[in-house]
Amino acid sequence: MLWFLCCVICLLCNFVSCPLCWYHAFFLKYILQFYTPWCAYCHTFEPILYEVGAELKSMGSPVNVGKIDTTVHTSIASEFNIRGYPTIKLFKGDLSFDYKGPRTKDAIIEFTNRVSGPVVKPLSSVQLFQHVMSHHDLIFVYIGQESLLKKKYYKAATEYIVHTYFFTASEEVLPKAVTLQDVPAIAVFKDGTYYLYNEIVDGDLSFWINRERFPSYFQIDSFSLYQMGELSKPVFLYKHGEYIYIIYILMNIYTVGTESIQTLCDISFGYMDGNEYINGLIMGEVEMPFIIVLNMTIDGYCLPESTIETIEDLLRFLNSVLDGSAKLLGGNGFLQHTKRVFNKARSTVVSMFQAAPFFSCFVFGLPVGIVVLVIWRTCTAVPADDEKPMEGATASPALDAHGRKAKEMQPDGIEKTSEAKKED
Template sequence: MRNLILTVLLSVIAVVSGYVEELDDKFKEYLQHELWLVEFYAPWCAYCHTFEPIWHEVGAELKSMGSPVNVGKIDTTVHTSIASEFNIRGYPTIKLFKGELSFDYKGPRTKDAIIEFTNRVSGPVVRPLSSVQLFQHVMNRHDLIFVYIGGESLLKREYYKAATEYIVHTYFFTASEEVLPKVVTLQDVPAIAVFKDGTYYLYNEFLDGDLSSWINRERFPSYFQIDSFSLYQMGELSKLVALAVVDEKNPSEESIRYKTLMERLSTEYRDHYKSDYQFGFMDGNEYINGLIMGEVEMPSIIVLNMSIDGYCLPESKIETIEDLLRFLNSVLDGSAKLLGGNGFLQWTKRSFYKAKSTVVSMFQAAPFFSCFVFGLPVGIVALVIWGTCTAVPADDEKPVEGATANPVSDAHGKKAIELQPDSTEKPSEAKKED
């Protein structure tokens, strides 16, 4: 209850202070002339309540930085047409509006990550590196960047087009040959390079195919710590994800060995597996357990196919890099058993699992609010059922004693005399008796 009250107070402070503006469906009128970072939320969403203080911090920091980006939020349960227009399917959803373009934020729900995204996307899509010092400064700040080297060309136009699509994930720059590090060797100009993993790789149209697809494959380090957000993005790739699932807080000798094997393989066998695998490690098994709807031991090795929600586990213990190579090759040639998947049964099971997880998380984050959300419809249904079962039928007309409800025909088809309670006439049999 205390957390819920604190969340509401921070929300009110954010709105009153001007850091976060409560929007309505008229905010679309501002988009042509202003930059907007907007949270689409629903009052019943427990994640939205938990996220509210972070969103306030984002608005406050962008304001203090003098950012031209306005920060707002909109209740899609009130403005339902907005949810349909912008295809809002989950909460909270974050979008940055820049002219006629909108960019979805799919990263961690942290202040620093959101501000990094905002600064990157709100600025130029492609930024120039005009000096050796500036190039080195950018290299020190970012683990991965794409750089176009050369003058005007068809390749440059394709690069700008791809940069507009992938600016939500990473940075794009242009530079001349003079400002590049001395270790960079170009066979031809113009050229495009990705700088990552302490080295660089050049785009080759004949070997790598479409530029946009190459950028999509190369926008991750060869080996890095993968979280739930980056793993979700792997579904957009054609690669499998090879993971060492470990406990970073209490690393065992086997955890360290799995991480080392995976990192070594990602470096030594990059050219062999670069089109097939993304390598990394994950701290903890909670997200993986939810993904496979089971329990993954820690530490362990697992290969995920995020496009079909499938996974493979090694049948024997991984001791050496040769063991790991055999396992990865067995996944590629189909001899490894594929578990999970997106068949109807698995889809039904996963939907139920996600619904149950969502309800549990709602009660953990905001128990009183969740009781109200779920208790109100249950209470209404219970009252309706109770009222139906206990209702006493009302008699519209009470039959009069000694009278028939309707005229009755005799055996010859003639109507019998209809008895009336006040009638003085009697049947012939009654008269004889008298």
Template structure:
């Protein structure tokens, strides 16, 4: 009840103050000249109701910051043609519209994360770094950034093109050699560098191939805490994901050991595995359980193939770095069985599993609304069945005394009476003859 009151209050404030605008079919006409951050929702979506207060907070915060970005929301059930045109497939879907371009937000559904995404994408695709102080300030604020170093070149054009595609994930900058830290050593310019893990790595066209592909491979730290959103994004890569599944709130000795082994592997064997593996750890097993449709022990080691929803588990206990190396190599050479996958049977099972999880989640987050959504069609079906079973057929209805049912019945009744009269006469004649 408290959350419902808060949601209603925020809705009224947002509408009155203009923080969040309810959009209609005219949105396509005026979006070209303005920046818009839009939530596409459905009234029956329980996640949308849970997310609604956060969305109004986003609108209020951007307004208070003086952001040029307008915040809106659109009911896709009322404006289905617009939703179809924007390829809306799930709820809530968040998009930022910038001229002819649109950018999907796939990060955590938190106010700070959404505002960070909005500020990054709504600004310049590539931001210039003009001083050593500015470079250091940027490095202190971000765990990972890309920097183009040098003047005009074909590489710069490729860099800007890739930045337009991956600005949804991270920041892109340009700088001259003079403002770089002294620890940065360059063989030649122009060049593209990624700064992460407390160091930097340079792009090499002959070794790394296409620039856009290299940026996509390097856009995560070598080792970090992975959540469901970042794990989902890794499905776009060809890398396997090696995870330590642990309990951060109550860490055991084995949890700490697994995390330490995975971090050491990511650091010491980066060059060896950088094309094959992404390393990290995950707090809790809830998302992993849903992914594999089973139960993963805490703590444990697991390797995920996000492109086909497959996974591998070690056949024996991981005790040392050597054990972990053998397991990872066995996954690469195929000697460890790949479980799961996206075959027909697994796909069917996953559909039912997700449907069940969605229904359970709906009842946990919004029980009253979920009862209404699920109970309404069920109630209609029950009423139809009840009406069908209790209805009296027309031929079973009896006419009132003294009333005729129809001309046909009158004729038949008259004919029956005549037949009965005829039969009675014949019977009398037969008695006389006797």
């Protein structure tokens, strides 16, 4: 499979399929877009892909950029289970990594630089550690020498390198504020502080990394929202700038042993600057500012029944969500799914008319006009006249039910006499 893909890449890059394909597979790196000619999103993304290629080339990156038409190379699309378009994958050696972030140049380049390099990078000095911390909001760090925990860490890093950064360091390069109870250790640095992994309390390392790879509160888009939903945790969303003071207080008043700390662990926090996505989810118009708790596993949501003004109001609402007493709206049932499809179609049509009214009138008016014309012609069509005998032709005598010639009748229905027949 890998050799076949490399041959296709060689052909796409104007190389000749040769024994060097294995060299291309293990020493060259590619980020490829899988597309179809009929996909409108693929055509929209194509200029961004060219910008990514130009930027990576100017940076001296070893990653090559290309695209594959899945209608031509159907076996490759089947091999990599390509279902949506455009699909972006980065190939490094015998590994492939899916990109599921925003379709922007900066986001794709950041993903490429993170994944194309070593999965785990060493931090060899205090200055390098501080430099990394100043450029990234969240990083995982393994502290210590070789151990079984380090092998687990490298395995988990290979799985989650598509989402975040992984490093190794010694105790000497860590900030002085970091206190380790034991070495080796794994720490996540985020939100201006750090959290240590405890195998007894936190369980599986991969599960802990997947749970901790999000900041405690950050700006959420549709991509990160569904990634957070995979954790089966409610997502607390609010309008940034309106309730931010409540969130900051809420995040800082938690102390170990209180009821509130459990609320923090069981809910992910985030904010959105717009309400378009939420409007599509609830099939309505939320009032700005808004507070909403989403259950992305079933596309459900909870809204506060009263205005949130104090910390107590917020905690009361969150606890009602956790204990199940809050009313769960929405869902992914057949009826809700059908309503959401029609609502999305309606929103699309409205946005089209708002953006290009004349073009939209033409697009929707042309088929409607054709249908109306066909119906009108069908209803107003004149039936064909009955067949008449040609001039000069003799009409065949009528036959009765037994096949005999019917008797000629006078207009008044009386049979002609023999004299009348002679006169005829």
